[in-house]
Amino acid sequence: MKLATLDSFIVKNPPPGFGGRYFIFVTLTTSCGVTGTGEIYAASFAPEVITAMANDIFRRYLEGQSPFQIEKFCRRAHGSGFSHRPDPSLHGVVSGLEMACWDIVGKALDRPVYDLLGGQVQDRLRSYTYIYPAADQDAGQFYNDPLASAEAAAAYVEQGFTALKFDPAGQYTVFDGRMPDLPALDRSAAFCAAIRDAVGTKADLLFGTHGQFTAAGAIRMAERLAPYDPLWFEEPTPPDMPEEMAKVAARSSVPIATGERLCTKYEFARILRCGGAAILQPNLGRAGGILEGRKIAAIAETYYAQIAPHLYCGPVVAAANIQLATAIPNFLILESIQKMDGFHAKLLETPLCWEDGYIIPPTSPGLGVALNMEVVAAHPWDGDTLHLQMGQNPYDPVRDGDFAGG
Numbered sequence: 344m345k346l347a348t349l350d351s352f353i354v355k356n357p358p359p360g361f362g363g364r365y366f367i368f369v370t371l372t373t374s375c376g377v378t379g380t381g382e383i384y385a386a387s388f389a390p391e392v393i394t395a396m397a398n399d400i401f402r403r404y405l406e407g408q409s410p411f412q413i414e415k416f417c418r419r420a421h422g423s424g425f426s427h428r429p430d431p432s433l434h435g436v437v438s439g440l441e442m443a444c445w446d447i448v449g450k451a452l453d454r455p456v457y458d459l460l461g462g463q464v465q466d467r468l469r470s471y472t473y474i475y476p477a478a479d480q481d482a483g484q485f486y487n488d489p490l491a492s493a494e495a496a497a498a499y500v501e502q503g504f505t506a507l508k509f510d511p512a513g514q515y516t517v518f519d520g521r522m523p524d525l526p527a528l529d530r531s532a533a534f535c536a537a538i539r540d541a542v543g544t545k546a547d548l549l550f551g552t553h554g555q556f557t558a559a560g561a562i563r564m565a566e567r568l569a570p571y572d573p574l575w576f577e578e579p580t581p582p583d584m585p586e587e588m589a590k591v592a593a594r595s596s597v598p599i600a601t602g603e604r605l606c607t608k609y610e611f612a613r614i615l616r617c618g619g620a621a622i623l624q625p626n627l628g629r630a631g632g633i634l635e636g637r638k639i640a641a642i643a644e645t646y647y648a649q650i651a652p653h654l655y656c657g658p659v660v661a662a663a664n665i666q667l668a669t670a671i672p673n674f675l676i677l678e679s680i681q682k683m684d685g686f687h688a689k690l691l692e693t694p695l696c697w698e699d700g701y702i703i704p705p706t707s708p709g710l711g712v713a714l715n716m717e718v719v720a721a722h723p724w725d726g727d728t729l730h731l732q733m734g735q736n737p738y739d740p741v742r743d744g745d746f747a748g749g
Contacts, residue, residue: 344451346408347374349401349440351394352714353724354657354690361475362680362687363730365390366657368714369397371443373410379446380714382659384628385435386730397436410444410451413634417441421607434606434631441632442663442710449709456663456710460637460670467701468668470679471506471549472499474538486511487745489534493541500542503700506574506676507542509534510551512564514746516734519553520580520587522560524740528567535571547574550597554581554604555738558590565595575600575622575651585610588619600624603653607631611639615646622675624653628660633667640671649675655731658687661695662705662712669704677702689718 352368367383367390385393404419420437421427449456457463474492476485485491489511496507511534513527523531531550538548550573556564561579568576576597580588582604592599602624605611608631614620623643627636640650650673652664661683668674679697680687688694692713696703705711734743 344377344409344411345374346371346405346410348372349398349405351397352719353390353394354719355722355724355726356657356686357722359475359478361473361685362654363656364726364728365724365730366690367393367439368657368659368719369439369443370714371401371405371410371440371447373447377447377450379410379443379450380659380710380712381439381441381443381446382628382657382663383435383439384626384656384660385432387432389727389729390724393432393436396432397440400436401440405440410447413441413444413448416444417631417634429605429607429610431604431606431629435629438628438630438632438635441634442627442659445633445663445666446709453708455704455706455708456633456666457669457704460633460667463669463704464672465669465674465704467698467703468665468674468677469505470677470697470700470702471508471547472504472679472681473551474499474507474509475681483745487530489530489537492534493537496538496546497541500545502682503698504546505700506547506549507538508549508551508577508678509538510553510577512552512555513740514734514738514743515553515555516736516738518737519555520557520560521555521738523556523564526740528564531564532567532571535568535573539571549573549575549577551577552579554578556580558587561591562594565591565597569596573597577601577624578603585614585619586617588614589617592618592620598622600651602626602630603655605630608635608638608642612642615643615648620648622649622651624651626653626656626660627663627667628656633663636663636667637670640667640673644673649673651675652677654678654680658683658690658695659710659712659714661687662710665695665702665704666710690715
């Protein structure tokens with residue numbers, strides 16, 4: 344069995360756009376006609392550039408090779424062009440191609456991928472969602488109104504969720520980290536208080552930031568959050584210097600979570616080695632793929648750290664996250680885009696199974712999902728923005744006003 348062709352698809356995510364502006368899917372096909380699907384989560388360049396990179400990596404390291412030789416492919420790609428170090432764009436491309444290989448291998452062996460990672464450990468996977476505005480709500484107003492978020496949180500709990508994420512600390516920019524301004528501290532505490540009052544002990548609070556703060560600023564923020572007992576404080580400082588994040592972890596009673604912007608086992612090992620986080624959040628569309636995710640989880644075991652796979656992209660990365668989470672003993676919780684319904688469900692021939700706050704692992708071979716190609720074809724990307732966009736100027740709370748989401 345040899346890999347013969349690669350096809351790429353850039354899919355526009357229609358309103359409300361939860362999960363990002365577009366999704367990048369790839370399919371690999373073998374010479375004997377077996378296909379595998381993957382998804383690339385690389386956002387530093389236009390998606391057309393990313394698909395060109397995928398074509399180049401496929402031609403150099405996968406075309407004519409066996410899809411079973413995943414370790415060899417990952418090592419060759421990791422060292423491509425004398426690089427041999429973490430690179431979020433390269434490893435985003437590797438991630439998508441790698442998970443497509445796993446999909447083929449699972450289909451060839453007639454087993455779900457988790458059976459090839461040590462077997463099923465988790466029968467169901469606890470999930471959380473971000474607190475999103477309803478279709479008839481103004482996003483800018485919603486994201487700055489603690490009572491509106493509290494009302495939405497209570498509704499999510501009624502659906503079955505037992506954990507909810509929100510990030511009221513304000514705009515994130517390319518000039519961060521910074522010291523939080525007093526209104527951001529007050530607003531963050533107000534959101535925690537209102538949501539905790541609305542959900543009681545029925546749901547964990549997951550306080551998200553996007554690396555906005557210096558270590559000193561994040562410590563101040565953590566002190567304001569602590570009375571409401573969040574399960575985690577996410578990415579309190581930028582990801583470049585985990586030693587600074589470790590200063591926050593050492594002073595915060597709220598557990599620190601991070602990993603959305605990290606790639607390869609090396610970056611995750613560094614965050615653990617310096618004591619920067621107790622909860623790791625690899626996104627398998629960026630971190631290096633399923634095998635790399637399994638290695639990250641194994642390293643985390645030795646630190647008694649837990650894995651909470653991150654998701655702000657499409658349903659194929661979600662499927663890969665599910666396969667990994669099902670096979671590891673140190674799984675904590677899985678990010679879901681609401682109930683994995685809406686456009687995420689439409690993109691698949693059979694939607695992912697979400698029941699009462701939990702995702703049920705599929706039993707079908709490979710990743711357990713297949714793209715609905717009619718829906719893919721009907722939503723071509725035609726924009727020129729990136730998947731996410733940070734603020735391009737230093738944050739000025741007086742000039743910039745309330746943050747309306749990224």
